Amino acid sequence: MTEASIIGLFVATVSFGALLYLAALGELLAEKAGVLNLGVEGMMAIGAVTAFIIGVELKNPWAALLVAMLSGALLASVHGVFTVGLGAEQVVSGLSLTILGLGLAAYLGKDYVGLPPGAELVPVEWGGLSDLPWIGPIFFNQAPIVYLALLMGIAVSLVLSSTRLGLALRAAGESASSTDSAGHSVLGLRLSAVAAGGALAGASGAYLTLSITPQWAEGLTAGRGWIAVALVIFGAWRPGRVGIGALIFGGTLALKTRLQPFGVEFSPIILSMLPYVLTLAILLIISVRARKRPSPAPFGLGLAYRREER
Amino acid sequence: MRKRLIALLAVLFAFGMLTACGSDDSSSSSSSEASSSSETEEEADSGPETKAAFIMVAPIGDAGWNYAHDVGRQYAEEMTGVETAYVDAVPEGTADFGNYVRDFIDQGYNVIIGTSFGYMDDMLALADEYPDVVFEHVSGYKMNETNFGNTFGRMYEPRYLSGMVAGSATTSNLIGYVAAFPIPEVIRGINAFTLGVQAINPDAEVEVIWTSTWFDPAVEGDSAQALLDKGADVIAMHQDSTAAGEKAEAAGARWVSYNTDMSEFAPEAFLTAPVWNWGPRYVEIIEAAQAGTYAPTAYWGSMAEGIVDLAPIASDVDQGVVDQVMEAKAAIIAGDLHPFTGPINDQDGNEVLAAGEVMDDGAMLGMMFFVEGVIGSTG
The missing domain is CATH 3.40.50.2300 (Response regulator)
Structure with a gap:
């Protein structure tokens, strides 16, 4: 096991961690407002394919990222309209969104499969910082979207904890009827949270096709959207903890292929299951502790709000 | 309640609509394909x-x-x-x-x-x-x-030749191999490749990472990166995407692709590829x-029948090496050279094929061991 191999492990951990973190932050926003969106995988796929298409057509990675975020928001809004507007079952609608997103992405991307990328977001050089041993390659030589993930994590955390908007958003997720009584639009709050969440999932997808593996093919997201959903539970609906969880889950992804060159005899299949096993364990802890203290899940999560049925 | 039902129906409808246009698309692509081809060439003969x-x-x-x-x-x-x-x-x-x-x-x-x-x-x-x-x-x-x-x-024939090219290109004497699943087809390819590597460069070793997937570009690319981090300067693969090649290109290493000539995806890194025809x-x-x-x-x-072949070799490969590879190719086609000719030892140094013997098809089709020079495990 050489130093370069260990540094490589951490570089990949941070990179995969950022991928998962962006999508999980989006899911956290929606869930904080009371909307469970199981369509993360579909929104990531749409973000990935639109980023790639725009990259090929316009050769501009930033335009590609922007369009990916807009497409993610648009697709999420479908879920928003059905669940928030029409009060449809959130689980059913979210699952449909995953299938819809994956199918739509495959359809849109049909002519772009296997094409060389038109635009890429390459790692940022931070001058002398990038040359530092260990710290340099791991933190100061990552793709721009990694830093975007960090910024978004801080922003989401601040907005939720210290702004009136964040308070209203959390209230919409805890008790929609009292939020409504207080004069806030539950509909507006929830719809915007779902759309913003979709934009972050779209950015996560764009990270795949603009940096990690700059190409498009069906099945590119490979279930990582589901890990993001699990991550929100793992992080107990707190942006900071979700970030730590993202690094742990990202580490399992990075370790999956590296155990073999490290000479460790351990099935990569078991390692792939680890994020889900950890999440189940956290769910267990939450439900066992629920007798003594309330669950960290938003109280109104999954419940449709209809004023006339109050 | 009615509202809820309507919403559910709307979701299902939207979903149904999409699947409908999805299948519409694929059938129209095939039927338009069919009608655009030689429908006008009515054959005169009966039947x-x-x-x-x-x-x-x-x-x-x-x-x-x-x-x-x-x-x-x-x-x-x-x-x-x-x-x-x-x-x-x-x-x-x-x-x-x-x-x-x-x-x-x-x-x-x-x-x-x-x-x-x-x-x-x-x-x-x-x-x-x-x-x-x-x-x-x-x-x-x-x-x-x-x-x-x-x-x-018999993909192992051009795999052997691509190994020769890889063996000449490595200076670190470590070649990475990103592979899908430990089944005989893939193991046979890795072994043939390694025997080719060692025919040119007896000191070079081939390290394998199993990805447990035929197609997951993120994992394929990251596996290649892990091998590059460890010091490999040539990456070969038995996968369906080009991700490994893109990592090799970014690291300034070389790449042996698979299935088709994928040189356009990593023009600097591309060495050659065993390809299907x-x-x-x-x-x-x-x-x-x-x-x-x-x-x-x-x-x-076999290569003699033309169903498998070696893609053109990158122009910067030494002409002496190219000549050697072409000689080996001619010998394989003529039946004078078989990649699995003894002596062949397994990873632990035990002889599995005595000097001069040629492995039979049954043994090749069921191959579940690595030859000497491969780093990694088959299980």
Whole structure:
């Protein structure tokens, strides 16, 4: 096991961690407002394919990222309209969104499969910082979207904890009827949270096709959207903890292929299951502790709000 | 409650709409393909016209396995004048496969070629149901006595040659190999590659990472990165995406791709590739069906027959090496050189094939050990 191999492990951990973190932050926003969106995988796929298409057509990675975020928001809004507007079952609608997103992405991307990328977001050089041993390659030589993930994590955390908007958003997720009584639009709050969440999932997808593996093919997201959903539970609906969880889950992804060159005899299949096993364990802890203290899940999560049925 | 029902219906409707346009799209792509080809060339001779349909598991634009099959299909159409059609992105293990086949047969197609391993059992059953239709399955091992055979190629021959090129290109004497699953087909490829590497460069070793997936670009790319981090300066692969090559390119290392010439994805890194050339075999099958002489076989074609080949070697490879590789290629085609000729030792140094002996097909088809010089485990 050489130093370069260990540094490589951490570089990949941070990179995969950022991928998962962006999508999980989006899911956290929606869930904080009371909307469970199981369509993360579909929104990531749409973000990935639109980023790639725009990259090929316009050769501009930033335009590609922007369009990916807009497409993610648009697709999420479908879920928003059905669940928030029409009060449809959130689980059913979210699952449909995953299938819809994956199918739509495959359809849109049909002519772009296997094409060389038109635009890429390459790692940022931070001058002398990038040359530092260990710290340099791991933190100061990552793709721009990694830093975007960090910024978004801080922003989401601040907005939720210290702004009136964040308070209203959390209230919409805890008790929609009292939020409504207080004069806030539950509909507006929830719809915007779902759309913003979709934009972050779209950015996560764009990270795949603009940096990690700059190409498009069906099945590119490979279930990582589901890990993001699990991550929100793992992080107990707190942006900071979700970030730590993202690094742990990202580490399992990075370790999956590296155990073999490290000479460790351990099935990569078991390692792939680890994020889900950890999440189940956290769910267990939450439900066992629920007798003594309330669950960290938003109280109104999954419940449709209809004023006339109050 | 009614509102809720309406919303649910709306979701289902939206979903149904999408699946409808999805299937619309694929059937129209095949039917337009069918109508655009040689419908006007009405054959004068008697009997039903021969038409061949191809069913593929992933989009043909993937630059890999499926793309190679589509190139073969077009070649066969050109060479035989027979009308062909294809449908791609047909998943294994679902009713879709059978539906497409029945659809094609209804339209008069009487040669059905399935190019993915998982179609095998469906094809066997369909061949029984339609005894007048010729079924040929690529990469499987089942067949019947009348109208269902299988086709594959001795990819280990060009793998050996690509190993020679890789062996000459490495300076760190560590070559990385990103591979999907530890099954005999993949292990045979790794071993042939390693024997080729060592024919040129006895000091070089080949380190394998199993990805447990045929297609997951993020994992394939990251596996290549892990090998590069460890000091590998050439990356070979048995995967369907080009991700490993892109990592090699970014690291300034070299790359041996697979399935097709993928040089455009990593022009600096690309060395060469063992590639498929299905066209001539498809011509053979279609002509046999046309003449009514088709008899099922377990066809395992070689470089001599042209079903497998080596892609052009990068221009910066030393001419002496290219000459050596071309000499070996000629010797393999002439039958004078077999990549699996003893002495061959396994990873632990135990002799598995005595000096001068040539491994038989049975041993190659069931190969589950690594030869000396491979780092990694087969299990």
